[in-house]
Amino acid sequence: MNIEKNINLSEYTTIKLGGNAKYFVKCENTAELKRAFEYAKQNSLQTFILGGGSNIVFPDSGFNGLIIKTSGNExxxxxxxxxxxxxxxxxxxxxxxxxxxxxxxxxxxxxxxxxxxxxxxxxxxxxxxxxxxxxxxxxxxxxxxxxxxxxxxxxxxxxxxxxxxxxxxxxxxxxxxxxxxxxxxxxxxxxxxxxxxxxxxxxxxxxxxxxxxxxxxxxxxxxxxxxxxxxxKGMVVDEADSDSISCGSFFTNPVISYEDYKDRLKRFPEFRLINSFSAKGGIKLSAAKLIEVSGFGRGYEENGAGISTKHSLALINKGGSSTALIRLAQKIQTAVYNKFDITIQIEPIVA
Ligand SMILES: Cc1cc2nc3c(=O)[nH]c(=O)nc-3n(C[C@H](O)[C@H](O)[C@H](O)COP(=O)(O)OP(=O)(O)OC[C@H]3O[C@@H](n4cnc5c(N)ncnc54)[C@H](O)[C@@H]3O)c2cc1C
Structure with a gap:
């Protein structure tokens, strides 16, 4: 088991964000994974399992423990x-x-x-x-x-x-x-x-x-x-496409009850612009449309965090920080809430 030290997590995430991991190990199979967890236990280290890093935002301060990365091919x-x-x-x-x-x-x-x-x-x-x-x-x-x-x-x-x-x-x-x-x-x-x-x-x-x-x-x-x-749509990781420096969709499409749907239609004239589909549990709303109508269009940018020019659901890193990205996400959530009284949830894991 090769435990490395001070590994930059931004190199292991598709959004290219995150500070250093104190310890980092790659594991190919169950036996190696077990050994890594045993090591962490013996040394009282907190652990985090990392796959391809495509649905995770690590903090700028990094991770003060052991990152266990799955690898291999079977x-x-x-x-x-x-x-x-x-x-x-x-x-x-x-x-x-x-x-x-x-x-x-x-x-x-x-x-x-x-x-x-x-x-x-x-x-x-x-x-x-x-x-x-x-x-x-x-x-x-x-x-x-x-x-x-x-x-x-x-x-x-x-x-x-x-x-x-x-x-x-x-x-x-x-x-x-x-x-x-x-x-x-x-x-x-x-x-x-x-x-x-x-x-x-x-x-x-x-x-x-x-x-x-x-x-x-x-x-x-x-x-x-x-x-x-x-x-x-910038939804394939591609070095040549800066819109793909993302976690894919940053928000899930909210599902609301039919009563809430009718209520929002009555209260907010612009709610008619939001695409909707019937779904398990009620009506699923397009989070992309909610974001756009709440004032955050494609290409929006602040402090090195932005919205993809190809898809308003994808937040992208334009040379900023995890802090800036999360601030932007929260600003978007607040704008949608203030506009339509609807909370949109963040899809990736924020570690
Ligand atoms: C450009 C782009 C497009 C995307 N398109 C889609 C899409 O169309 N649909 C969609 O659903 N998602 C999409 N995603 C999100 C992402 O690719 C998926 O969620 C993917 O399954 C995450 O896999 P990962 O290995 O990168 O997980 P990571 O980001 O490494 O980890 C995500 C979470 O899973 C946990 N985890 C990872 N591996 C394990 C394990 N072996 N055991 C226990 N926990 C584990 C981690 O601890 C973390 O909490 C997209 C992402 C990007 C960047």
Missing amino acids: IKIISESNESAEVFVSAGTEWDKFVEWSVESGFTGIECLSGIPGCTGAVPIQNVGAYGQEVSSTITKLHTTDKTTLEEKFFNNTECNFDYRQSIFKGDLKDKYIITGVEFELSKIKEVNFKYPDLKREIEQSEDFKNISSRTGKLKYIRNKVIEIRKR
Whole structure:
């Protein structure tokens, strides 16, 4: 185990923010992860598990403990039938490498989750979703280790309490378990998915897609299309695109009851401008639109923190600090609250 000292966390996060970690170690498998936690216990160090650093804002003061970074690459078919494949993926495996592998294998279920940065161990935490798919619909089992006892524990899908950008690991069991691996059930027979409006429109217009007959060919086309759309929105990490120095969406879309929806329509004339969709628990509102109508447009910037020029939901680092970014986020939250009496929640983890 190679424990490094004084490692700059901004180099390990997609938003390129955060001070130094006092100690830092990379772990490829469950045994290494356990050893790192044992070391932390023996030396009374606080710990933080880091995947790809794409959904985290570390403070400018850094982390006064041991950062345990998952790494490695393991994708293994556990069982297979004519209809489906059960696949184990280790926590440190890059998520998009697994999506690519699944598409190349002709398996459906995660193709619309192409281009999302980070590691596979983190995808259950906020039930990663995009373009009409959520990872929870394919997860069958989580392999975890209790951070305190270092005992192994498995969670089935129901036990994870998945919801929109939520799971038990963001709620009651926050920071209690290390996810060491994830099992997925991928389909060999289900139709490829492109029901999400933006994606559907572009795919239905495409003559190329109509001419593709093979399942893998269609899956590859959808994956490429998703990545193309995401790039246009600055939602693929790309050194050449300063709008992608972000954590992706910085706020979740709020869900309010139908009564609250009618109430806001009555109280605030501009509420009509906010796109809304029916969702579990009521009406889901576009956080991007709430932000824009509350006075924070694309390209807004203050103290080196800003809003992407391509997507008003993505806060970006323009050479500022975590403090400036969080201040901007809070300013946006206050503006939306003052304008519409609605609280928008921050999506990334603020450590
Ligand atoms: C450009 C861009 C686009 C994005 N697009 C999307 C999108 O479309 N949909 C979406 O849902 N998200 C999106 N995200 C957010 C992010 O990519 C996902 O949430 C991703 O799953 C985070 O993975 P990570 O490995 O980077 O996690 P990290 O940022 O490293 O960690 C996030 C949290 O998970 C915890 N964690 C990480 N690994 C483990 C583990 N093995 N065990 C226990 N806890 C762990 C960490 O402690 C931390 O609390 C985007 C981000 C960016 C930068």
